[in-house]
Amino acid sequence: MSFHIDPALGQPIYRQLMEQVRAQIAGGRLVAGDFLPSVRQCAKAFDVNPMTISRAFTLLESEGVLERVRGKGMRVIGPPPVETLAARGAPLEPLLRAAAQRAHELNLPTDEVLSDLRSFLEEHSDEL
Amino acid sequence: MSFDVLEASQVTKRFSSHQVLRGVDLSVPQGSVMGLLGRNGAGKSTLLQCAVGLLKVDGGELSLLGEDSWRLSASAKSRLGFVAQTPELTPWMRGRKLLEYAASFYPRWNWDLVRRLVALWEIDLRARVRELSEGHRRQLAIILALAPEPEVLILDEPVAGLDPVARRTFLQELIDVALEGERTVLFSTHITADLERVADRVALLADGRIRFNDRLDVLKERVVKLYVRSQDALPSTLGVPGTLREDVGRHEAMVVVEGLETEAVDGLRDRLRAHVEVKHLGLDDIFLEMHHAG
Numbered sequence: 001m002s003f004h005i006d007p008a009l010g011q012p013i014y015r016q017l018m019e020q021v022r023a024q025i026a027g028g029r030l031v032a033g034d035f036l037p038s039v040r041q042c043a044k045a046f047d048v049n050p051m052t053i054s055r056a057f058t059l060l061e062s063e064g065v066l067e068r069v070r071g072k073g074m075r076v077i078g079p080p081p082v083e084t085l086a087a088r089g090a091p092l093e094p095l096l097r098a099a100a101q102r103a104h105e106l107n108l109p110t111d112e113v114l115s116d117l118r119s120f121l122e123e124h125s126d127e128l
Numbered sequence: 129m130s131f132d133v134l135e136a137s138q139v140t141k142r143f144s145s146h147q148v149l150r151g152v153d154l155s156v157p158q159g160s161v162m163g164l165l166g167r168n169g170a171g172k173s174t175l176l177q178c179a180v181g182l183l184k185v186d187g188g189e190l191s192l193l194g195e196d197s198w199r200l201s202a203s204a205k206s207r208l209g210f211v212a213q214t215p216e217l218t219p220w221m222r223g224r225k226l227l228e229y230a231a232s233f234y235p236r237w238n239w240d241l242v243r244r245l246v247a248l249w250e251i252d253l254r255a256r257v258r259e260l261s262e263g264h265r266r267q268l269a270i271i272l273a274l275a276p277e278p279e280v281l282i283l284d285e286p287v288a289g290l291d292p293v294a295r296r297t298f299l300q301e302l303i304d305v306a307l308e309g310e311r312t313v314l315f316s317t318h319i320t321a322d323l324e325r326v327a328d329r330v331a332l333l334a335d336g337r338i339r340f341n342d343r344l345d346v347l348k349e350r351v352v353k354l355y356v357r358s359q360d361a362l363p364s365t366l367g368v369p370g371t372l373r374e375d376v377g378r379h380e381a382m383v384v385v386e387g388l389e390t391e392a393v394d395g396l397r398d399r400l401r402a403h404v405e406v407k408h409l410g411l412d413d414i415f416l417e418m419h420h421a422g
Contacts, residue, residue, distance in 0.1 A: 007322075007324035007411075008410050008412075009408075010348065010408030010409045010410050012345035012348040013324060013325070013345075015345075043306070044300070044303065047296065047299055047325050047326075048303070049161055049303065049326055049327060050306055051161075051306070
C-alpha cells in the first residue's frame with residue numbers, strides 16, 4: 001500500500017488520503033475484503049497525526065467504502081457503485097492542466113512531454 | 129471525557145509601551161497536538177512563557193493542568209515539559225551528566241528514547257554543553273523535555289535551527305506522543321508543512337489575539353480562492369460575504385474568501401453569468417491571507 005501525502009497542497013491531508021483510497025479501489029489496487037493498515041501504522045508510515053488518519057477512515061466508512069471490523073481494522077467493502085473512467089480520471093485533470101500549461105510556458109515539444117509522462121507511468125506500473 | 133489542559137481567557141501582557149497580548153482566549157484540549165502560528169513578534173513566545181509560569185500575565189486568566197500558570201505546584205511542573213526558543217542549559221556540564229542530573233528529578237525517564245535520539249542526532253555526550261553546536265544544544269533541550277514523558281509538552285519553535293533529517297525525527301517523536309492519545313502538545317512554529325503533518329488543531333495569533341482556533345482541516349477548508357471569469361464586464365466589487373481580499377479586473381477576478389457558502393458561488397454564476405473556480409490554499413497562503421486581512 002502506498003500513499004503520497006503532500007502537506008503543501010491546498011487539500012487537507014485527510015482528503016488526500018480519502019481520495020487515494022478511493023482511487024486505489026477504483027483502479028483495482030485495493031479490492032473488496034482487503035484490510036487497510038491500522039491508524040497507528042499509517043500515522044507512523046506517513047508521519048501524519050493519527051487523528052487525521054482516523055478521520056479519513058471514519059469518513060470513508062460513512063461513505064460505505066470501508067467497514068470497521070472489530071479488532072482487525074478497516075476492510076474494503078467494494079468499489080463505489082458507479083465509477084466511470086471519466087469520473088475516475090477527474091482528480092487528475094487539474095494536475096495535467098497545470099503540467100500542460102507549464103510545458104507550454106517552457107516551450108517544450110509535445111512529443112517530449114508525452115514521452116516523459118509515459119516513462120513516469122511505466123515507473124509506477126513497475127512498483128505494483 | 130477530555131478536559132482543557134490549557135485555558136486562557138482575556139490574557140493581556142505588555143512590555144513597557146508594547147502591548148503584546150491584547151486579550152487572548154485559547155483552550156487546548158487534552159490529547160490534542162496544537163500548532164500555534166503567528167508572525168515574528170506576534171507574541172507566541174510571550175504566550176507560551178506565560179502559560180508555563182515564566183512570565184506573569186498583566187490581566188485575564190491563564191491556567192495549565194487546572195492550576196494558575198503563575199503559581200504552578202511542583203506536581204504540575206513535573207507533568208510539564210517545556211522547550212524555550214533559546215534553551216538555557218548549564219554550559220559547563222557534560223551532556224551525559226546533564227541527562228543524569230535531569231533524570232534524577234523525575235519519577236519516569238525514558239532512557240531508550242534518550243539513547244535513540246542521541247544516536248540519531250549524533251550528539252556527543254562527552255562534550256560540555258557550551259562546546260556543542262547551537263543545533264545540538266536545541267536537540268539536547270528537546271530530548272530533556274521528551275524523556276520524562278510529560279503529560280503536556282510546550283515547545284517554542286522546536287524545529288527552528290534543526291536540519292531536515294532532525295526535523296523529521298522530531299516530528300516522528302511527536303506523532304508517537306499523539307498515538308498515546310492522552311498527552312497534549314502545544315508548539316509554536318512558522319514551518320507550516322511540519323505543522324500540517326503533526327498537528328490536529330491550529331491556533332493563529334495575530335494582533336495580540338487568537339484569530340482562529342479549530343481543527344486544522346476546518347481551517348484549510350475555511351479559506352478558499354475564487355477565480356471568476358465572465359464575458360460581461362465585472363462590477364468593481366463582487367461582494368462575496370467573507371471576502372478577505374479581492375482583485376477585480378474587467379472580465380476576470382480573484383477573491384479570497386473566509387467561510388465560503390455554496391450559495392455565494394451559485395449567486396456569482398447566476399448574477400454575473402460567470403465561470404467560477406474554487407481553489408483550496410496551502411496553509412502558508414491561508415496564513416498570509418488572514419494576516420493581510422488583519
